[in-house]
Amino acid sequence: MTRADDRTDVGTGSAATKVSVEAPAEVPAGPLLLGVRHHGPGSARAVAAALDAGRPKAVLVEGPPEADALVALAADEEMRPPVALLAHAVDDPGRAAFWPMAEFSPEWVAIRWALAHGVEVRFIDLPATHTLAAADPTWGDGEGEGDGEGCEGPDGQAGLRVDPLAEFAAAAGYDDPERWWEDSFELRGTTDPFAPFEAVAEAMGALREAYGHGGHARDPVREAYMRIQLRAARKRYGDDVAVVCGAWHVPALRRTGTATADRALLRGLPKVKTAMTWVPWTHRRLARRSGYGAGIESPGWYAHLFTAPDRPVVRWLTKVAGLLRDEDLAVSSAHVIEAVRLADSLAVLRGRPRPGLDETTDAVRAVMGDGSDVPLGLIHDRLVVGDVLGTVPDGAPAVPLQRDLERLQRSLRLKPEARERDLELDLRKDNDATRSRLLHRLRLLGVDWGEPVAGRGSTGTFRESWRLRWRPELHVQVAEAGVWGTTVEAAATARAQARAGGAGDLATVTALAEQCLLAGLTDALPAVLRALADRAALDADVSHLAQALPALARALRYGDVRATDTAALAEVAAGLAERICVGLPPACAGLDADAAAEMRARLDSVHAAIALLPTGPVASEDPAEDPDEDTAEGTGGSTGGSTEGSAEDRRTEDRNAPGAPGDGIVGRWAAVLGRLAVRERVPGVVRGRAARLLLDEGRLADDEAARLMGLALSPAAPPADAAAWIEGFVGGASGGGLLLVHDERLLGLVDAWLSGVPDDAFTGVLPLLRRTFASFEPGVRRTLGELAARGPAATGPRRPAAGPPGFADALDERRADAVLPLLHLILGTEVPA
Structure with missing residues (x-):
């Protein structure tokens, strides 16, 4: 059987590729076994030419037979590759597999050819019902990286297997399999449409003799099923059958054997009920090393080779120039001409049949990028890989949730895009x-x-x-x-209700309540709020309550702008805030350094959250009456301060605390901060932070703040505790540096305390002080350094005529000279007499 000169269109839309067979070719005896490389544009063109020459009555394609009912959709005008067949277990949708196809995939070309010529087309790989049910991980995710047959598992991983391309490249003296493939197939042509397949089949036969299944443990079973399907097709159509499959399988399909032996391999395979559909795919996803993609590194380049067979280098470099011009880079037509000449010259020097991606990239770097690699990253991302996203027709099967999502995307004009x-x-x-x-x-x-x-x-x-x-x-x-x-709404509501019932801690259910408000799930809120109230009532850990309150406050605030009824949530938040006000002072007693630092962060978050809560009167409670407060156990050793004193002394201390309670939860919280600021058993970092929050709110007078700092930095206070108080008062991103710059008394107190720290204690407090002052802006640190260099004003009024208030108006040379001995020691220089 021969085939005269003919020309046919393969592809879709304006990107159709014209394939020409220039001379009659003798069709090989028996069925056409067209071994291909998945996603190889050279293989795709060769398949089109071979099918035109052979004119088979049936085309068998490697893929899951469950997709036979969907194959007709490939002819739909709305179906634009890259697309993928998606199979998933009905009872466990997370167990899924993909069979991707691009415009330049041989399988896609074969399907389109068969549909265009009215020829039966079927899939002959192992059914997905067995693939998804297999417990053996070697059955699942992806295939060999050279051939890339098979499906892609949901995690996109592939095992270590023989790479046929790497073996062939090494035998030919190439260190890059992709370059060998381009030189041997993509950049060459032939007038005999069957010659490439005969050569590849012979090479694969030798490889299979040496390596067997090459680490593809499920291949013998898959190939047994393929042989059974091939026998059935030959029984109906004789030898007028074409098989398009991975070249790795061709030797196994040529091997003679009995149907009984093949059926024995398939006996007892596990099964799972599956569903299948078409889904959009992306070029970027094809570039990953898994599934049919097999790690092709340049899907955009391969698509260009397939859709632009004439003058591909010129057209490619024109694309590159257009992209660079869009990015405001000066690239002219002269650049394109010179880049084409350089790419051609490089191909000759390197012994390649035509310029490939390496040659065009080198030409772009030299001519359009002036030797810089910076533009190459953009070219690789946008063109070599690309962000092409396929489409599937509305008639493709889909779960109802997918249909609803697509409806919402259209109505909201929120189109899914592969590009970020x-x-x-x-x-x-x-x-x-x-x-x-x-x-x-x-x-x-x-x-x-x-x-x-x-x-x-x-x-x-x-x-x-x-x-x-x-x-x-x-x-x-x-x-x-x-x-x-x-x-989407019903599913999200049901999911939120289920998560509320199974939430194990208060923070989880609080975050869920915030999510429900942001998502507008009013039907889910009652169940979530009941769970929230139950967890809050049972959780006695104040730190957990403090961790949960900010999320509730944010939810209330966001609920206002979304016009959501948050009355029930506000009630829960108010109760949570009340419990924090009662339980926080005893929880802060006797904390170690790490726990104190964590509590300081909790203090900040609760303070910000309470400012967002609705204001209103709360049940009055004497802030001085905290029964059993001083008997609470801390999480670590005491950080200093006396633990002695009667309850009457402590009540007097509380009544004298800054921050009068006032009305509402805000006033109650201010009273709590006031008690924390003066309580000796509270760690210094928490006391200092409480005082700073009151000062920022205007509830602490400047004189009182100076008094509290003076007490915290008095000689009787341990240096470590005093440094922690400074950390709490001015540390972090709280603007504490500017506060010291503008308040002469506070800076003077810090300066005097730091000057009086004993030598043996200074090295212990230095890391904490360094962390505190390192958080200040560079300009603030520089100003503080200049003030410290001048030293405090020794005499005269508090505000000198010149210079910063409270400090001398000129550099104190004696203070500056004090550092000279240390500098000479460090530099190894001689100290002058």
Whole structure:
């Protein structure tokens, strides 16, 4: 059987590739076994030419037979590769596998050819019902990195197996398998459409004789099933059958054997009920080393080779020039001409049939990038790999949740895109508020299409910033989430209610309440709030309560801008704040250094949270009456201060504490801070922080702040405790440096205390002080250093006529000279007489 000169279109749309067979070719006897490299544009062109020449009556393609019912969708105008067949277990959607296909995949070309010519096309690989049910991990994720047959597991991992391309490249003297493949197949042509397949089959036969299944433990079973399907097709169509499969399998399909032996290999295989559909895929996902992708490093380049067979280098470098011009780089047509000449010259020097990706990249670096590699990163990301995202028709099967999500995406004009992009939302607008609820609901379902990020503009609660990127794996996550409901809202509600019932700690259920408000899940809130109230009532650890309150406060604040009824949540938050006010003072007694630092952070977060709570009167309670307060056990050793004294003394101390209680939870919290600021058993870092918060709120007079600092830095206080008090008062990102610059008394107290710290204690407090002052802005540190160098004013009024207030108006040379001996010691120089 021969085939005369013919020309056919392979591909979709305007990117169709013209393949020409220039001379008659003798069709090999028997079925056409077309061994290919998955996602190889050279293999795809060769398959099209061989099918045109052989004109088979049936085309058998490596893939799961469950997809036979879906193959007709490949001819739909809305189906644009890259796409993938997705199979998942019905009862466990997380157990899934993909069979990706690009425009330049030989399987896709074979399917399109068969549909265009009215030829039967079927998949003949091992059914997905067995693949997904296999407990042996060697059955699952991906295949050899050279051939890349098989499905891609959900985790995208592949085992260590024989790489046929690497073996062939090494035998030919190449150290790069990709370069060997390009030189041997992608950059060469032939007038005989069957010759490449005969050569590859012969080479693979020798490799299989040496390595057997080459580490592909399930291949004998897969190949047995393929042989059974091939026998069935030959029984119906004779030898007018073409098989398009990974070249690795061709020797096994040629091998003669009995159907009985093949069926014996398939007997007893595990099964699981599966569902299958088409899903969009991306070029970026093809570049990963798993599944059919087999780690092709340049899907964008391969797509270009397939869609631009004439003058591919010229067209490629024109694309590169256009991309660089879009990025405001000066690239002209002269650059393109010189880059093409250089690429051609490099190919001749390197003995290559035509310029490949390496030659074009070197030419771009030299001509368009002036020797810099900086533009190459952009070219690799946008062109060599690319962000192409395929589409599938609406008629493809999908779980109801996927359908609802697609409807919402269309109505909200929120198109899934493979390229990462930022989305700014104004929650005062109805469409943006609905978009925000959708993204939050998907996050609650585990579909991480969007990730919240810090906004670059306004910090108001009506603004939200998201980073969106659609990945093919999200289709599996949507299928998994489909067990919770048929719509996004119903599924998110059911998921939230289930998580509330199973939440084991207060922080988890509090975060869930915040998520429900952000997602607008009003039906889920009652169950979540009941769980929240139950956990809060049972949790006696004040640190857990303090950790939970900020999330509730944020939820209340965000609820206002979303017009959500948060009355029940406000009641729970108010009760939580009350319990914190009662339990915090005894919880702060006797903490060790690490626990005190953690409590200081809790103090900050609770203070910010209470400022967001609705104000109003609360049940009055004498702040001085804290029964059993001083009998509470700390988490570590005492940080200093007397533990003696009668209860009457402590009550007197509390009544004299700054921060009068006033009305409402805010006043109650101020009273708690006042007691913490004066209680000796409270660690210095917590006392200092409490005093600073009161000072910032205007509830602590400047004189009183100076008095508290003077007490904390008195000679009777241990140096470590005094340094911790300074850390709490001015440390962190609290603007403490500016406070010291502008308040002469506070800086003078710190300076006097630091000057009087004994030598043996100074090295112990130095790390803490260094951490404290390192948090200040550079300009603030410089100003404080200049003030310290001048020293305090020895005589005269408190505010000298010149210079900073409270300090001398000129450098104190005697203080400056005191450092000279140490400098001479460090530098090894001689001290002058």
